[in-house]
Amino acid sequence: MWGVIHVKAILFVGHGSRDEEGNEQVRQFVQTILPQIDATFYVHTCFLEFGVPSVIDGIVHCVERGATEVIVIPIILLPAGHSKLHIPAAIDEAKERYPYVSFTYGRPLGIHDATFTILQDRLEEAEIVLDEHTAVILLGRGGSDPDANSDLYKIARLFWERNKQVIVEPAFMGVTNPSLDEAVVKCVKLGAKKIVVLPYFLFTGVLIKRLEKRVFEFQSIYPHISFVLTHYFGFHPSLQTIVLDRLHEALSDSVQMNCDTCQYRLHVAEHHHHHHHHHDH
Incomplete structure (x- = not known):
């Protein structure tokens, strides 16, 4: 049979x-x-x-x-x-x-140990020296679900726990706060001389291309500060x-x-x- x-x-x-x-x-x-x-x-x-x-x-x-x-x-x-x-x-x-x-x-x-390996590698690829003059903005998409938004905060915190000499700030592209602009202002007030935007995005798209333009604009607004946009989290x-x-x-x-x-x-x-x-x- x-x-x-x-x-x-x-x-x-x-x-x-x-x-x-x-x-x-x-x-x-x-x-x-x-x-x-x-x-x-x-x-x-x-x-x-x-x-x-x-x-x-x-x-x-x-x-x-x-x-x-x-x-x-x-x-x-x-x-x-x-x-x-x-x-x-x-x-x-x-x-x-x-x-x-x-x-x-x-x-x-979600949150996984390998998440932090990827974030660290994205900074190393951009030749970022993590010191007290550097701020890293971990930039998420942003949404209406508090769980997802708070998870980005948790990832930012856990990333800082591994890199305590650097300023780490979470921010969102849309829907919720803090916005990228608000995070940049905060990092400037905290005395950062270099601001690194690390997009917590899985793939390229409209928002990544919009972000490239915005970071270029920040460099004009704050000429005394160095801005770097790393490769997005990605594959x-x-x-x-x-x-x-x-x-x-x-x-x-x-x-x-x-x-x-x-x-x-x-x-x-x-x-x-x-x-x-x-x-x-």
Whole structure:
């Protein structure tokens, strides 16, 4: 008697960008980790927005390839509305459509020891000397979820714990405060002679290109201070470590974030039924 073949699929979820270069970076990154994933898994990549396929289309694709188990891994920096609401909503839809398929949902990249290896390397690549005259602004996207915003503060604090001789300030590109401009003013008041902007962004896009222009403007406003924009956090080799750790957690059922009981998700789900937003990426 023939046995039933159970296909397991891993579906990586990128945020997605209006800038196709950013979407291609996600696809290329997934290609780099394929050799470290058991060849029996079917691996596919999808996007929350702007890129194709969408999350639900990505799940459909995996099921059409014969998957009876789909492990969904978000390649998203911090836990916020996307990972708490929009991906679980797509999984819920898929569960109704495919009751015979089991789903496992991993957690976002979050705070990991390798995070600080990447930040340190970005500074070294820019030949930054970390001393008492240097300020590092860790610049996040910014959002409406307090968890994600506070995680950036935690990363900034833990980074300072490893580099106590330097000023480290968190800031956000939009939605919430402190803004980049406010962080620059604070660093100037604290006596910084060099201000380094380190973008905590996973991929290039509209905001990174806007940021390049803004840092150039800062140099004109504060001619007595040196400004440096490092490479964004990005798809550094150590990011493979973080993503593979999140995958292994999901495969071993040790994921430490339960979105089904998350109070933020339950509250927002009552008030938001669709994913409509107008920010740039």
